[in-house]
Amino acid sequence: MSNLHVPNPAAGNPEGSAPIRIAVPAAEQPLSQAEQPISAVRRYLLSRGSSSVSDRIFAGIMLLCALVIFALVALIATELITQSRPSWHAFGLSFFYHYNVDPITHLPLFWDPVNGVFYALPFVYGTLITSLVALCIAVPLAIGLAIFLTEMCPRWLRSPLSFFTELLAAIPSVVYGLWAIFVLVPLLRDNINPIFIRIFQLPVLEKLLGWTHLFGDNGLFGGVNLGLGLLGAGAILAIMILPIIAALTREVMSAVPNSQREAALALGATRWEMIRMAVLRNARIGIVGSIILGLGRALGETMAVAMVIGNSPEIHLSLLSMGHSMASVIANEFSEATSDMHRSALIEVGLALFLVTIIVNACARLLVWAVTRGAPARVQ
Amino acid sequence: MAARPRQNLYSAWRTVKDHLATSLAILATLLVVAPLVAIFVYLIYKGASSLNLAFFTQIPKPEGEVGGGMANAIVGSAVVLGVASFFGIPIGIGGGIYLAEFGRGTKLANAIRFTADVLNGVPSIVMGIAAFSLIVVPMHHFSAFAGGVALGIMMIPTVTRTTEEMLLMVPHSVREAALGLGVPNWRSVLSITLKTASPGVITGCMLAFARVAGETAPLLFTALGNQFWSVTLNHEISALPLQIYNYAISPYDDQHRQAWAGSLVLIALIVIAVSLVRFFTSRGTLKGAS
Numbered sequence: 081m082s083n084l085h086v087p088n089p090a091a092g093n094p095e096g097s098a099p100i101r102i103a104v105p106a107a108e109q110p111l112s113q114a115e116q117p118i119s120a121v122r123r124y125l126l127s128r129g130s131s132s133v134s135d136r137i138f139a140g141i142m143l144l145c146a147l148v149i150f151a152l153v154a155l156i157a158t159e160l161i162t163q164s165r166p167s168w169h170a171f172g173l174s175f176f177y178h179y180n181v182d183p184i185t186h187l188p189l190f191w192d193p194v195n196g197v198f199y200a201l202p203f204v205y206g207t208l209i210t211s212l213v214a215l216c217i218a219v220p221l222a223i224g225l226a227i228f229l230t231e232m233c234p235r236w237l238r239s240p241l242s243f244f245t246e247l248l249a250a251i252p253s254v255v256y257g258l259w260a261i262f263v264l265v266p267l268l269r270d271n272i273n274p275i276f277i278r279i280f281q282l283p284v285l286e287k288l289l290g291w292t293h294l295f296g297d298n299g300l301f302g303g304v305n306l307g308l309g310l311l312g313a314g315a316i317l318a319i320m321i322l323p324i325i326a327a328l329t330r331e332v333m334s335a336v337p338n339s340q341r342e343a344a345l346a347l348g349a350t351r352w353e354m355i356r357m358a359v360l361r362n363a364r365i366g367i368v369g370s371i372i373l374g375l376g377r378a379l380g381e382t383m384a385v386a387m388v389i390g391n392s393p394e395i396h397l398s399l400l401s402m403g404h405s406m407a408s409v410i411a412n413e414f415s416e417a418t419s420d421m422h423r424s425a426l427i428e429v430g431l432a433l434f435l436v437t438i439i440v441n442a443c444a445r446l447l448v449w450a451v452t453r454g455a456p457a458r459v460q
Numbered sequence: 461m462a463a464r465p466r467q468n469l470y471s472a473w474r475t476v477k478d479h480l481a482t483s484l485a486i487l488a489t490l491l492v493v494a495p496l497v498a499i500f501v502y503l504i505y506k507g508a509s510s511l512n513l514a515f516f517t518q519i520p521k522p523e524g525e526v527g528g529g530m531a532n533a534i535v536g537s538a539v540v541l542g543v544a545s546f547f548g549i550p551i552g553i554g555g556g557i558y559l560a561e562f563g564r565g566t567k568l569a570n571a572i573r574f575t576a577d578v579l580n581g582v583p584s585i586v587m588g589i590a591a592f593s594l595i596v597v598p599m600h601h602f603s604a605f606a607g608g609v610a611l612g613i614m615m616i617p618t619v620t621r622t623t624e625e626m627l628l629m630v631p632h633s634v635r636e637a638a639l640g641l642g643v644p645n646w647r648s649v650l651s652i653t654l655k656t657a658s659p660g661v662i663t664g665c666m667l668a669f670a671r672v673a674g675e676t677a678p679l680l681f682t683a684l685g686n687q688f689w690s691v692t693l694n695h696e697i698s699a700l701p702l703q704i705y706n707y708a709i710s711p712y713d714d715q716h717r718q719a720w721a722g723s724l725v726l727i728a729l730i731v732i733a734v735s736l737v738r739f740f741t742s743r744g745t746l747k748g749a750s
Binding site: 119121122134135137138139141142143144145146147148149150152153155156159160162163220221222223224225227228229231232241244245247248250251252253254255256257258259261262263319322326350351352353355373376377379380381382383387407410411414415427430433434437438440441442445 | 474475477478480481482484485486487488489491492493495496498499500502503550551552553554555557558559561562563569571572574575576577578579580581582583584585586587588589590592593594613616617620632635636639640644645646649670673674675676677680681684701704705708709716719720723726727730731734
């Protein structure tokens with residue numbers, strides 16, 4: 081198989097040795113099975129034509145099944161576009177950057193279903209910030225885990241550990257949300273956030289770096305510390321996308337030919353130098369691809385985020401403040417949408433999410449694809 | 461051998477860096493494993509202490525009252541997942557057969573494969589909106605059927621890709637032998653190739669099943685949820701993930717307790733389903749297939 085696929089969340093591991101490589105054994109073959117021409121024997125047998133009618137019908141039905149996938153994407157796109165038309169006509173592109181000003185408090189007003197104000201900026205902001213926080217936490221850990229699993233781990237520990245991380249991917253999103261509400265949020269509120277608050281409100285830092293607006297009472301860790309909010313949502317997202325990034329990173333790293341490692345070691349490199357020069361350098365494009373794939377998952381993750389982000393359509397710099405993400409606003413308000421315009425605006429948010437995740441996923445796919453196809457790498 | 465001191469210093473520095481990197485990698489691994497262990501331990505502890513017989517036999521009590529169970533949600537999940545499998549699995553397997561047997565190497569097959577991978581990454585909530593506007597809007601009410609279709613759509617790309625990969629592992633000689641005996645091609649694909657690959661294909665279907673079994677977002681505005689018994693496709697229906705969500709954000713302690721119990725049951729069902737299939741199909745794995 082030349083193209084990688086996302087290891088399925090629940091992909092446990094049958095034999096124990098290579099859990100995500102259920103069907104990727106062919107990296108050592110120069111030509112993957114999908115590209116091999118049909119053999120002459122088979123072509124001859126097929127062309128005898130004793131059952132050509134039923135064969136053609138069968139092939140046609142199978143083709144239809146395959147075309148369903150195209151049809152689905154087209155159908156989803158057209159439905160989203162037609163259903164979001166009212167909001168598109170009312171707000172146009174300003175839907176994503178404009179806002180009204182509240183006449184009483186003089187604060188920006190983005191989203192007020194009762195008065196028919198629908199601007200999606202806070203949701204875009206919330207989605208971006210939570211995904212960014214998640215990536216910042218998850219990427220170093222995932223790469224560390226992948227390095228440990230491919231290069232350092234003793235053999236007996238390897239398969240239980242990777243099975244364990246894959247279990248992490250099998251847990252439903254709503255269970256993560258439940259755990260986040262009752263364990264992660266109190267933990268953040270009582271133990272972790274106070275540390276950050278203290279650091280970010282140090283008078284020295286405020287004086288030196290005040291121009292960045294990231295420090296002090298109105299900075300990155302200002303405001304009320306509730307535990308819920310952008311940081312909590314980012315943290316739970318990080319735990320959720322970790323297994324995806326780690327599994328794919330592991331896969332591209334173990335696709336690096338052993339000869340590269342041996343060459344580096346033979347030249348006298350230490351293990352870390354070998355990893356840095358031979359493994360990470362060869363796998364870097366694939367690692368970027370897997371990070372983008374993790375980003376795609378983070379952007380669209382709904383339930384866990386909806387349960388901890390706090391659900392208020394506002395924009396604050398502080399990571400401790402409540403927010404809303406594109407997916408969570410749909411989950412929260414869609415079934416209770418009061419007006420057609422409200423529903424249409426929510427669908428437009430969904431359309432934006434659809435387009436963004438398609439683009440992000442396509443990029444990641446192409447990157448990972450390019451890596452695993454380009455190098456005739458040998459599997460460990 | 462007495463090396464020069466500068467070289468010694470440099471190689472000591474390199475050793476330090478090596479050890480540093482090793483310990484950082486181990487630290488990262490521990491940091492990943494820690495929340496995992498925490499989640500599992502907490503889930504098992506909270507869930508097991510909240511489980512009782514009533515959970516499996518009773519329907520939810522009105523808000524604020526203690527007791528009741530999620531029997532209707534368990535049955536509802538089964539109904540919705542049944543509908544999803546009815547749509548998702550045959551179409552997915554058909555698509556996989558096309559990719560592996562008929563479309564090998566063609567541009568169309570590559571495009572379909574790519575689209576399937578991309579569709580796999582589309583957020584589940586978007587699938588929910590699509591099912592809402594395709595089925596709920598024309599029918600004018602929420603229904604179990606709509607929920608099943610939303611989940612079925614999500615199963616198709618996963619099943620297609622795993623089926624294709626499993627079929628590609630079947631050796632050419634098997635197909636040629638079947639055709640050489642005069643079996644028509646469609647028959648050879650269905651009863652020889654697909655059958656040879658069936659352990660892998662079934663595993664793929666189960667993985668897709670397990671993935672959608674925990675999905676909440678597409679059901680929020682298709683199946684909607686229900687506090688009462690319902691098994692008809694035409695009405696709102698409850699499902700385990702939906703019920704967990706509703707109870708998790710409710711203010712009552714007893715409902716939190718039930719949410720934990722529900723999570724444990726949901727994960728146990730997923731793990732049991734997957735490992736059962738693994739167990740029964742592991743004997744016939746394709747060994748030595750090209």
